Amino acid sequence: MKTALITGITGQDGSYLAESLLRDGYRVFGLQRRSSTITTERVEHLLEGGVTLISGDLIDENSLIRALEKTEPDEVYNLGAQSFVPTSWDQPILTGEITALGVTRMLEAIRIVNPKVRFYQASSSEMFGKVQESPQTERTPFYPRSPYGVAKVYGHWITINYRESYGIFTVSGILFNHESPRRGLEFVTRKVSFGVARIRAGFQKELRMGNLDAKRDWGFAGDYVRAMQLMLRQAEPDDYVVATGETHSVRELCEVAFARVGLDYRDHVVQDERYFRPAEVHVLTGDASKARRKLGWRPETDFKGLVHMMVDADMELVAAMIRSGAMTK
Ligand code: NAP
Ligand code: G4F
Numbered sequence: 001m002k003t004a005l006i007t008g009i010t011g012q013d014g015s016y017l018a019e020s021l022l023r024d025g026y027r028v029f030g031l032q033r034r035s036s037t038i039t040t041e042r043v044e045h046l047l048e049g050g051v052t053l054i055s056g057d058l059i060d061e062n063s064l065i066r067a068l069e070k071t072e073p074d075e076v077y078n079l080g081a082q083s084f085v086p087t088s089w090d091q092p093i094l095t096g097e098i099t100a101l102g103v104t105r106m107l108e109a110i111r112i113v114n115p116k117v118r119f120y121q122a123s124s125s126e127m128f129g130k131v132q133e134s135p136q137t138e139r140t141p142f143y144p145r146s147p148y149g150v151a152k153v154y155g156h157w158i159t160i161n162y163r164e165s166y167g168i169f170t171v172s173g174i175l176f177n178h179e180s181p182r183r184g185l186e187f188v189t190r191k192v193s194f195g196v197a198r199i200r201a202g203f204q205k206e207l208r209m210g211n212l213d214a215k216r217d218w219g220f221a222g223d224y225v226r227a228m229q230l231m232l233r234q235a236e237p238d239d240y241v242v243a244t245g246e247t248h249s250v251r252e253l254c255e256v257a258f259a260r261v262g263l264d265y266r267d268h269v270v271q272d273e274r275y276f277r278p279a280e281v282h283v284l285t286g287d288a289s290k291a292r293r294k295l296g297w298r299p300e301t302d303f304k305g306l307v308h309m310m311v312d313a314d315m316e317l318v319a320a321m322i323r324s325g326a327m328t329k
Contacts, residue, residue, distance in 0.1 A: 008079030015042035058102030064109040088148035099151035135287035176243035181313035197314035210275025220301035243286020
């Protein structure tokens with residue numbers, strides 16, 4: 001039986017990855033940082049079924065060393081990050097500590113405790129930022145546009161550096177935006193799907209949004225965590241772009257999401273400059289041919305299917321909140 005340690009297990013991807021690893025027969029440990037509120041909502045259903053949480057923080061080197069000593073993993077998936085782009089302008093130093101230096105802390109812990117551990121780094125299409133070519137591949141130069149993007153570029157290169165310096169099996173997955181009903185409410189897809197459900201149920205009339213012309217290559221998180229696992233199972237470590245290859249605007253996202261419940265987004269969506277960013281990533285489109293060719297990976301959920309899945313889930317969630325009294329007019 002193989003053992004995996006996941007940082008960021010309480011996040012969107014961590015929960016899907018843990019489920020997938022359990023299905024593959026792994027013993028799964030997840031690093032959980034101390035918080036005064038409950039953060040295990042997304043993995044609650046897995047705590048009886050094989051996932052063990054262990055306390056630690058990417059800011060605290062000793063906690064990572066202890067976590068590796070205690071869990072003795074074969075594979076480490078480093079998904080922990082300050083991952084919300086706008087927050088990275090408000091807290092650039094914290095973002096650098098967690099999202100950039102946190103990677104080095106984990107790599108150092110692996111080097112000290114057991115350099116045979118295989119390491120996955122959650123890199124991001126945000127690294128391409130002001131894109132230098134389209135579509136973006138593993139060879140496209142980076143031009144990050146936010147402190148978050150800059151921190152991810154550092155994480156990407158330190159991952160490659162530990163591979164080349166110490167021969168550790170490290171891979172960097174350059175994943176384009178991926179979403180699900182478990183996405184945080186502050187990210188654009190979930191903000192829209194939850195907003196649509198609230199508007200449909202009569203709890204609000206308006207949805208205030210930022211740049212409707214921004215375009216993203218959106219996929220389903222459940223599909224993307226499979227690519228992470230496949231990368232660590234190859235004979236040689238390498239880096240891969242994971243994307244659908246299809247790009248849609250935030251405006252199209254709103255159109256499809258509102259139409260799902262019989263509404264016209266133009267009656268409800270208001271563009272509000274408060275949600276504009278100091279520097280925008282206008283358009284991202286990934287070319288995942290290397291992942292298709294070498295990993296045999298391909299996405300199974302398309303854009304419309306994804307948006308419908310998220311709206312349907314939030315319609316159910318809002319209905320359940322009304323029934324339980326958690327949401328009242
Ligand atoms: P997410 O839902 O925001 O989850 C982030 C996770 O990181 C949470 O579990 C969070 O814990 C944890 N974390 C934050 N600070 C930490 C610290 N100091 N020490 C340990 N853990 C910490 O993000 P996601 O969407 O699942 O994304 C997973 C990873 O992929 C992230 O690294 C993200 O930057 C990257 N990525 C995501 C996408 C995407 O579209 N989703 C695309 C490319 C790359 P709490 O629950 O305690 O906050
Ligand atoms: O959903 P977003 O906040 O995601 P963003 O900034 O692309 O970052 C996500 O994907 C990255 C991969 O490329 C990850 F690395 C990162 O961790 C995160 O998961 O915004 C998407 C787009 C942006 O262009 C933004 O300006 O939507 C635009 N947008 C328009 N109105 C909005 C809004 N974004 C948010 N969050 N809220 C709005 O009201």
